[in-house]
Amino acid sequence: MSATPDLNRRTLLRRAAAAGLLTVPAAGLLSACAGSEPAQEQSSGAEKSKDNPFGVQDGSSVKVVIFNGGLGDQWAKEDEAVFKAKRPNVTVNMSSTQKIKTEEQPKMATQPSDVVMNSGADLMDISTLVNEGAIEPLEDLLAAPAWDSEGTVADTLLPGTVNDGTFQGKFYVVNIAYTVWGNWYNAALFEKEGWQPPKTFDEFFALAPKIKAKGMAPYVYDAVHGYYPRWALMATIWKSAGKQAVIDIDNLKENAWKADGVLPALEAWEKLVKDKLLLPGQLDHTQSQQAWLDGKAAFIQLGTWLKNEMAETIPPGFEMRLSDYWSLGAGDKAPNDVYAGAGEGIVVPSKAPNKAAAKEFLRAVLSKEGSAKFAELTKSLASTKGSGDNVQDSALASANELMSNAPQDLVSFKFWNFYADLDKESQNLSAELMAGRLTAQQFVDGMQGAADKVASDSSIKKQTRSA
Amino acid sequence: MRHGVARFVMGFLALPVALYLFYVVWPFAQAAGYSLTDWGGYSDRQQFVGLENYVRLFSDELIRKAFWHNVFFLITVPLFTIALALFLAFLLNVGGREDRAGIRGVFGSGLYKVIFFFPQVLSLVVVAVMWQQIYRADGQGLINGVLMKIGLVDPEDPILFMFDPEPFLGVPAVLWWLLLIAVWSGAGFYMVLFSAAMQSIPKDVFEAAILDGAGRFHTFFRITLPLLRDTVSVAWIYLGFIALDMYALVFVMTPSQGGPNHASEIFASVLNFTAFQKGQFGYACAMGVALAIFTILLAAAQLKITRRERIEY
Numbered sequence: 111m112s113a114t115p116d117l118n119r120r121t122l123l124r125r126a127a128a129a130g131l132l133t134v135p136a137a138g139l140l141s142a143c144a145g146s147e148p149a150q151e152q153s154s155g156a157e158k159s160k161d162n163p164f165g166v167q168d169g170s171s172v173k174v175v176i177f178n179g180g181l182g183d184q185w186a187k188e189d190e191a192v193f194k195a196k197r198p199n200v201t202v203n204m205s206s207t208q209k210i211k212t213e214e215q216p217k218m219a220t221q222p223s224d225v226v227m228n229s230g231a232d233l234m235d236i237s238t239l240v241n242e243g244a245i246e247p248l249e250d251l252l253a254a255p256a257w258d259s260e261g262t263v264a265d266t267l268l269p270g271t272v273n274d275g276t277f278q279g280k281f282y283v284v285n286i287a288y289t290v291w292g293n294w295y296n297a298a299l300f301e302k303e304g305w306q307p308p309k310t311f312d313e314f315f316a317l318a319p320k321i322k323a324k325g326m327a328p329y330v331y332d333a334v335h336g337y338y339p340r341w342a343l344m345a346t347i348w349k350s351a352g353k354q355a356v357i358d359i360d361n362l363k364e365n366a367w368k369a370d371g372v373l374p375a376l377e378a379w380e381k382l383v384k385d386k387l388l389l390p391g392q393l394d395h396t397q398s399q400q401a402w403l404d405g406k407a408a409f410i411q412l413g414t415w416l417k418n419e420m421a422e423t424i425p426p427g428f429e430m431r432l433s434d435y436w437s438l439g440a441g442d443k444a445p446n447d448v449y450a451g452a453g454e455g456i457v458v459p460s461k462a463p464n465k466a467a468a469k470e471f472l473r474a475v476l477s478k479e480g481s482a483k484f485a486e487l488t489k490s491l492a493s494t495k496g497s498g499d500n501v502q503d504s505a506l507a508s509a510n511e512l513m514s515n516a517p518q519d520l521v522s523f524k525f526w527n528f529y530a531d532l533d534k535e536s537q538n539l540s541a542e543l544m545a546g547r548l549t550a551q552q553f554v555d556g557m558q559g560a561a562d563k564v565a566s567d568s569s570i571k572k573q574t575r576s577a
Numbered sequence: 578m579r580h581g582v583a584r585f586v587m588g589f590l591a592l593p594v595a596l597y598l599f600y601v602v603w604p605f606a607q608a609a610g611y612s613l614t615d616w617g618g619y620s621d622r623q624q625f626v627g628l629e630n631y632v633r634l635f636s637d638e639l640i641r642k643a644f645w646h647n648v649f650f651l652i653t654v655p656l657f658t659i660a661l662a663l664f665l666a667f668l669l670n671v672g673g674r675e676d677r678a679g680i681r682g683v684f685g686s687g688l689y690k691v692i693f694f695f696p697q698v699l700s701l702v703v704v705a706v707m708w709q710q711i712y713r714a715d716g717q718g719l720i721n722g723v724l725m726k727i728g729l730v731d732p733e734d735p736i737l738f739m740f741d742p743e744p745f746l747g748v749p750a751v752l753w754w755l756l757l758i759a760v761w762s763g764a765g766f767y768m769v770l771f772s773a774a775m776q777s778i779p780k781d782v783f784e785a786a787i788l789d790g791a792g793r794f795h796t797f798f799r800i801t802l803p804l805l806r807d808t809v810s811v812a813w814i815y816l817g818f819i820a821l822d823m824y825a826l827v828f829v830m831t832p833s834q835g836g837p838n839h840a841s842e843i844f845a846s847v848l849n850f851t852a853f854q855k856g857q858f859g860y861a862c863a864m865g866v867a868l869a870i871f872t873i874l875l876a877a878a879q880l881k882i883t884r885r886e887r888i889e890y
Binding site: 393531 | 615713714715716721732733734735737739742832833836837838839850854855856857
C-alpha cells in the first residue's frame with residue numbers, strides 16, 4: 111500500500127528536507143540526542159494464563175501509535191474496542207500520525223511508545239532497528255493462543271506473513287495488511303462481451319484481437335515507475351522458471367538470470383509489446399489506472415490497493431476483479447503460485463514500558479473480529495485468514511478467492527530490497543522492455559551484468575535467502 | 578570614537594555570522610569530513626577511507642554520464658536563456674518605433690513584461706507539475722492532444738517527451754525537453770534584469786546612434802550588448818549554478834528520477850540515489866564536495882575571463 115508514489119510537492123519537500131539533513135547533519139544529530147529519562151518498566155507482570163498469555167496487569171496503560179496513511183486509522187479504533195472488550199481495565203492511549211520516524215525515533219532509545227506502526231514514507235529503517243536491537247522479537251506472540259479462534263496466533267496468519275516479518279531468523283514485524291497482485295479486469299464488461307479472463311499468455315494473445323476489435327487496448331501499464339511493470343515481469347519469471355531459480359537470482363548465483371524459463375517469460379512480454387497490445391502513450395500510475403477505468407484498456411496489473419486508491423472515480427457499473435498473473439502454459443514450473451505478501455508493519459520497541467500489553471494489543475489486532483473490521487473499512491485484506499470472507503466487495507472477494515486457492519508458495523523476490531543497484535537496474539530495464547526499446551535477451555544480459563557487478567563489489571554487504 | 582563604531586558593527590554582525598558559520602559553513606565542513614569516510618548514514622559507525630571515495634568518482638560510469646548531462650545544461654541553459662532574455666528586453670525597451678517622444682519599446686510592452694515574468698512567480702515544482710500536463714505522453718497531453726487533433730501526430734504514436742531517450746544532436750531528447758522548460762521559466766527574470774540595465778543606459782546614446790542611421794541590429798550589437806556586459810556576465814554565473822542543479826525538474830518530471838534508463842541522470846539525482854537509496858553517505862558527500870569545487874572553479878574562471886574595464890556613463 112505504500113507502493114503508491116505521488117510525486118507531488120509534499121514528497122519533493124520531504125526529499126528536500128532529507129537532502130537538507132545531508133548538509134546539516136549537526137542539527138539532526140543534536141536533536142537525536144535530546145531524549146528524556148528512561149521510563150520505568152511498568153508491569154512486572156500479572157499471572158500468565160491461557161486467557162492472559164503475556165501477563166497483562168490490570169490498571170496499566172499501553173501507548174499505541176498508528177500510521178494514518180492510505181488505510182486511515184478507523185480500523186485501529188475498532189481494534190481498540192476489541193481489546194477493551196476483554197481488557198476493560200487497561201488504558202489504551204492511541205494516537206495517529208504520518209511522521210513515524212520524525213516523532214518516534216528520538217524516543218526509541220529512552221521512552222518509546224509500546225506499539226508503533228512503522229509505515230509510510232517516513233518510516234524507521236527496519237534493518238537498522240533489528241541490528242541495533244531496538245525492537246522486540248515477537249516469537250511469543252506467534253505461539254500465544256489466538257484471540258477469538260482455535261489454535262495459536264501463527265495459525266491464523268496468511269502464508270508469507272511470518273516470513274515477511276522475519277529478519278535474521280527472528281520474527282520482529284507484524285505486517286497487518288495483505289496485498290495480492292495480479293491482472294485486473296472489469297467483470298461486468300467481460301460478462302457482457304462473453305470474454306473469459308485468460309490464465310495463460312496464449313489465451314491472452316487469442317483474446318487480444320477481440321478486445322482490439324471493440325476499440326480498446328488490451329493492456330495498459332505505469333510507464334513512470336519501473337517497479338510497476340517489474341511486478342508483472344517477475345511474476346511471470348517465477349511461474350515459468352520456478353522458486354529455486356528466483357532464490358538463485360536473489361542470492362546472486364552465477365548465471366542465475368540465464369536459468370531455464372527466465373528468458374521465455376520475458377519473451378512473452380516482448381511479444382505483447384511488439385504486437386502493439388499496449389495502450390499508446392506513456393502514463394503514470396493514476397493516469398494508467400484511470401485510463402483502465404475509462405474503458406480504454408482491458409487489463410491492468412496491480413496490487414489490491416487499487417480500489418481504495420481509485421475509489422472516487424470508479425464509474426457506476428464497473429466491477430473490478432482480480433485474476434492471477436498469466437503463466438506461459440504447460441512447461442511452467444509454478445504456474446499457480448500467486449504474487450502476494452504482507453505489509454504495513456507494526457513493531458514493539460525493546461524499551462517499551464508495557465510490552466505485555468503491547469503484545470496483547472497485537473493479539474487483538476490479529477483477532478478474527480478486528481481483521482474483519484479492517485477488511486471492511488479499508489477494502490484490503492488483513493494478513494489473517496478469512497478476513498475478507500464477509501465483505502460485500504467484488505474486488506476484495508476476488509482477491510480473497512485467489513488467495514484461498516493459492517498453493518503454499520507465494521511469488522516473492524528479494525533482490526531489489528537487498529541491493530539498491532539491482533533495484534534501479536531492474537526498474538529501468540523493465541520500463542525499457544515495456545517501451546519496446548529492449549529485447550528479452552538484452553534484459554537478461556543486462557540484469558546478469560548488473561548482478562555480477564554487485565556480486566564482485568566488496569563495498570556492498572551481501573544478503574541471502576533460503577526460502 | 579572608532580572603537581565605538583567597531584563595537585556597534587560587531588554587535589550587528591556577530592549573530593548573523595555565528596548563524597552562518599553554524600548552519601552553513603560547519604555542515605559544509607562536516608560533509609567534506611564525511612566524504613573521507615565510508616559512513617552509511619544510519620548508524621554512528623564510520624571508517625576513515627582517505628580519498629578512496631574521490632578516486633571512485635572518476636571510474637563511476639553513471640557519474641560520468643551525469644557529469645556530461647550537467648555540462649550540456651551548463652552550456653545550453655545560460656546560452657538560450659540569455660539570448661532570449663536579451664532579445665525580449667531589447668524589444669520591450671528600445672525595439673519599438675521612434676518618434677518625438679524618443680526611444681520606446683514595442684506596443685504593449687508593459688503587458689508583455691508581466692506575461693514573460695510570470696513563470697518566475699511560480700515555484701519550480703509548480704512549473705514542473707504544470708509541464709507534466711503539457712508534456713503528457715498521450716492524447717490528453719496539451720501538446721499531443723492539439724497535434725493529434727490537427728493530424729500532425731499519429732494517435733498510435735504520440736510524442737514521448739520525458740520518456741524519449743533517443744538522441745537528438747547526440748543528446749537524449751528528454752534533456753532537450755527539460756531545457757525548454759528551464760529556458761521558459763528563467764527567461765522572464767533575466768529579461769527584467771536586462772531591462773533595468775538597459776534603462777540605465779542614457780537615451781541620448783541610442784538617439785545619437787539612430788541619427789547616425791543605425792538600424793535595430795546595429796544598435797543592439799554595437800551599443801546595447803557592450804554596455805550590458807557586466808549584467809550578462811553575472812546572469813551567466815547565476816544560470817550556471819541553476820544548470821548545475823536542475824534537480825527539481827529532473828526529480829519531478831522524469832521517470833524513475835533520471836530515466837528513462839539513466840537518460841536524464843544528473844549529478845544531483847545520482848547523489849540522491851547514492852545517499853538515500855544505496856545508503857552510501859560518504860560517497861554521496863564526496864560527490865557533493867566535488868560538485869562544489871567544480872562550481873567554484875567555474876565561477877572564478879568566468880569572472881576572470883569577463884573582467885574588463887568598466888565604461889562610465
